[in-house]
Amino acid sequence: MKALIFDGSLQIKEVPDPQPVGREVLIKVLISSVCNTDLEIIQGYMGFTGIPGHEFVGEVVTPGRPLTGRLVVGEINCPCNNCYLCKTGRSTHCPNRSVLGIYQHAGVFADFVVLPEENLHPIPENLDPQSAVFTEPLAAAVEIFDQLRVRPSEKVFIFGAGKLGLLISQVFRLNGCDYQTYDPNLVKVNKALEMGLNALPLSSLTPSDKAEACVDCTGKAIGISTAMAHLYPRGCLVLKTTIAKPENIDLNQIVINEFTIAGSRCGPFKPALNLLSQKLVNPNPMITRIFKFHDIVEAFDYAAKPETIKVLIEH
Ligand SMILES: [Zn+2]
Ligand SMILES: [Zn+2]
The missing domain is CATH 3.90.180.10 (Medium-chain alcohol dehydrogenases, catalytic domain)
Structure with a gap:
């Protein structure tokens, strides 16, 4: 073959x-x-x-x-x-x-x-x-909800409007929560907007903008620091990025702010297939x-x- x-x-x-x-x-x-x-x-x-x-x-x-x-x-x-x-x-x-x-x-x-x-x-x-x-990347998006309880009343930031970020954003949209997706690339921001998602350029984010949960799906080493910088104390950091070359991060910020960290990888296929076949995720x-x-x-x-x-x- x-x-x-x-x-x-x-x-x-x-x-x-x-x-x-x-x-x-x-x-x-x-x-x-x-x-x-x-x-x-x-x-x-x-x-x-x-x-x-x-x-x-x-x-x-x-x-x-x-x-x-x-x-x-x-x-x-x-x-x-x-x-x-x-x-x-x-x-x-x-x-x-x-x-x-x-x-x-x-x-x-x-x-x-x-x-x-x-x-x-x-x-x-x-x-x-x-x-x-x-199905496989969508299952990875669904996995977040298998791992932690994100209340619909909570504010959520998703960093990265790429392959995984656009799927994760669609799943958060279904949960009814106040989510915002950020990307430095305007082409990706516009794609997210075209899909009816809440999306903004990363440059519009100010240091005081914070959320209860931040999801890093930037696919870049810097993503974790960005996500940590915009998380409220006792907030939850969801890490989806795997990179060939890991970055140094300041672990003190995790202790001082009592962050909960969830590394997140493969998820359940059945709910992903349900979402796709019911056209709830496009x-x-x-x-x-x-x-x-x-x-x-x-x-x-x-x-x-x-x-x-x-x-x-x-x-
Ligand atoms: Zn994959
Ligand atoms: Zn085994």
Whole structure:
């Protein structure tokens, strides 16, 4: 099969098809999308080499399985189901896990991929694949509400109106709270406004503007300091950014202001699929451009441009 290989540089190569073992099934990838994590991986994040990519819609092609012939999305963590963390409901933190396209598991920027059956969710009939490919990042947005109680009466700032920020903003909008999304890039602010979201340029924020919860999804090292600077004492800081090169932060501010910090990563797929199929979250305006798979190297360059939001790949 054809696959995008990262081994210090990116190129399409001919490689053997993946072979499913145990409860894994073979999935033909139909559509995928480029995530910030993919852009970090090619900067050295996780030391990953091989086939990147973890956001996809595909068709199960292994014969004779319950999901054979169905269009599916897939959870990216492949846990051992046997260790202490797996047995205490924290399988996304299993120390023995592999992670699709991120850690010891070949990803979806290829003709085929394998995943365990239990990772897969068939997409509802009324949901088109171009929207369904947003399930994984939307699940990461929903995760915030699984982790902490954000009261609708609270003021919330979201830093970053990129791929994840626009999804997180839509989920906060549903909760009814007084949220404001900030980005230094006017193209992204205007995109958020076009989507009916509350958005302002970062430059409009004054030092006295504060919120009870600040969400950093800037994808930049500076994001955490910005979010901390605009949080009320005893407020909650939600960190969504993973970066190849971590930044020094002033931990004293956390102690002095008694901040609660929630690191937040992968989330639940079912509610994300519900939001998409009920059209409560609309990801389509976020699609900046769709590339064919043979142009995927160019798609990575395009995805890294500051004004690009989401890049999709047709396989
Ligand atoms: Zn992702
Ligand atoms: Zn485990």
